[in-house]
Amino acid sequence: MHTLFWIAVFASVGCAAVALTEQWEKFKKTHEKNYPHPGTDAYHYAIFQRSLKEVNEHNAKYEAGEVTYSIKLIHLSDIPDDQWPQLPSLPISDNFVEHDISEDVEKEAIPEAIDWREKGYVTHVKDQGTNCGDSYIFAAVASLEAFNKRANGELVSLSEQNIRECYQNSTSVCNGQSPSNVIGFIVRNQSSLVDPEDTYPFNQTFGQCKFNKTGAVNTHVQGHKFFVGEDKLKEVVGTVGPVTVIIHSSPAFQSAHNGVFYDPTCKKSDKFDHAVLVVGYGTELGQDYWIIKNSWGTAWGDGGYLKMARNRDGNCHIGDWNIYPI
Ligand SMILES: *[C@@H]1O[C@H](CO)[C@@H](O)[C@H](O)[C@H]1NC(C)=O
Ligand SMILES: *[C@@H]1O[C@H](CO)[C@@H](O)[C@H](O)[C@H]1NC(C)=O
Numbered sequence: 212m213h214t215l216f217w218i219a220v221f222a223s224v225g226c227a228a229v230a231l232t233e234q235w236e237k238f239k240k241t242h243e244k245n246y247p248h249p250g251t252d253a254y255h256y257a258i259f260q261r262s263l264k265e266v267n268e269h270n271a272k273y274e275a276g277e278v279t280y281s282i283k284l285i286h287l288s289d290i291p292d293d294q295w296p297q298l299p300s301l302p303i304s305d306n307f308v309e310h311d312i313s314e315d316v317e318k319e320a321i322p323e324a325i326d327w328r329e330k331g332y333v334t335h336v337k338d339q340g341t342n343c344g345d346s347y348i349f350a351a352v353a354s355l356e357a358f359n360k361r362a363n364g365e366l367v368s369l370s371e372q373n374i375r376e377c378y379q380n381s382t383s384v385c386n387g388q389s390p391s392n393v394i395g396f397i398v399r400n401q402s403s404l405v406d407p408e409d410t411y412p413f414n415q416t417f418g419q420c421k422f423n424k425t426g427a428v429n430t431h432v433q434g435h436k437f438f439v440g441e442d443k444l445k446e447v448v449g450t451v452g453p454v455t456v457i458i459h460s461s462p463a464f465q466s467a468h469n470g471v472f473y474d475p476t477c478k479k480s481d482k483f484d485h486a487v488l489v490v491g492y493g494t495e496l497g498q499d500y501w502i503i504k505n506s507w508g509t510a511w512g513d514g515g516y517l518k519m520a521r522n523r524d525g526n527c528h529i530g531d532w533n534i535y536p537i
C-alpha cells in the first residue's frame with residue numbers, strides 16, 4: 212500500500228516535470244528555436260516557465276470572469292518582455308488635419324454591430340513576417356481591398372510586395388511610415404492600380420519594383436480621409452467600411468488570445484507603433500469591442516483577429532488615428 216502510494220507520487224511528480232520539458236521542446240520546435248549551448252537553453256527555459264505560469268494564472272482569471280480576455284504563449288515567450296523587439300514608431304502627427312466625414316457616413320443607419328468579414332469585404336489573414344515595421348503597408352492594402360470590393364464589386368487580395376518594392380527604397384525598408392502615404396503613392400504613382408497578390412506575392416526579400424500595369428487591379432481610389440475618435444470610428448466602420456487605425460502594440464496585445472482585449476497600461480505609452488484594420492464592432496457580455504484584423508499570420512490572436520475593448524479609455528489608442536480610402 213505504502214509502496215504503491217509512493218510510486219504514484221513519484222510518477223505524478225515525474226510526469227509534471229516531463230510534461231514541462233516536453234512543452235519546452237514543443238515550444239522550441241513550433242517557434243524554430245535552437246539553443247545548442249546548455250546555459251543558453253536553461254536561461255530561456257526559465258523564462259518560458261515563468262511565461263507559462265503567467266499564462267495559466269491569467270487564463271484562470273479569465274475563466275473566473277475576472278479579466279475579459281485570455282492570453283497564450285507566443286514566439287517571444289522565452290525572452291523577457293522588456294527585451295522584445297521594438298516596433299518602429301509610425302508617424303501620426305505630420306500635419307494631419309481632420310477631414311469632414313459627414314458626407315460619407317449615414318448617421319441614421321449606424322448599426323449596433325457589424326462585421327465586414329461576413330459581407331465578403333475582407334481577404335485572408337496575411338503575415339508581414341519578421342519585425343520590419345511593414346504593418347502600415349498591410350493595414351493600408353487591407354483597407355483598399357475592402358474599398359475595391361465596394362467600388363468594383365470584387366474582392367481581390369492585393370500585393371503588399373508591390374508597395375514594399377515600389378514605394379519603399381532599400382534604405383528605408385523597415386522604417387515605419389504612415390498608411391496614408393501608401394494610399395497617396397498608389398493614387399499618384401500607380402494611377403490607383405495595384406497588382407494582385409497572386410502575381411506579386413509577399414516575401415521577405417526586397418528587390419526591384421516589378422509593378423505590372425497590365426495585370427493590375429484598378430481600385431479607383433482617389434485619396435483618403437483622416438479622422439479622430441471612437442464615436443466617428445463607429446460611424447465610418449458602421450456605414451462606410453473597414454478603417455485603418457494606428458495603435459500601440461503592448462506585450463499583452465502581442466500575447467492576446469480570446470475574449471475582449473483590454474490592457475489598462477497600454478495607453479500610457481505614447482508610442483503609436485502598429486497599424487491594423489478595424490473590420491467591425493459589437494458588444495459581448497456587456498463589453499463593447501472592435502474587431503481588428505492584424506498582419507501577423509493566423510497563429511496570432513484569435514485566428515489572426517482580435518476583439519479590442521471599445522469605448523473604454525482609448526484602449527491602446529484605438530480610435531486616436533484613423534483613415535479610410537475614398
Ligand atoms: C511618385 O511620384 C512623385 C511625383 O509624381 C515622385 O516625386 C516620387 O518620387 C514618386 N515616388 C516613388 C516612390 O516612385
Ligand atoms: C531612400 O529613403 C531614404 C529615407 O527615406 C532617403 O534618405 C534616401 O535618399 C532614399 N534613397 C533613394 C535612392 O531614393
Ligand SMILES: *[C@@H]1O[C@H](CO)[C@@H](O)[C@H](O)[C@H]1NC(C)=O
Pocket residue numbers: 372410411412413414415416418421
Ligand atoms: C520574392 O519576390 C520577388 C517578387 O515577386 C521575386 O522576384 C523573388 O524571386 C522572391 N524571392 C524569393 C526568395 O522567393
Ligand SMILES: *[C@@H]1O[C@H](CO)[C@@H](O)[C@H](O)[C@H]1NC(C)=O
Pocket residue numbers: 423424425426
Ligand atoms: C504583366 O501581366 C500580363 C497579364 O497578366 C502578363 O501577360 C505579362 O507577361 C506580365 N508582364 C511581365 C513583365 O511580367
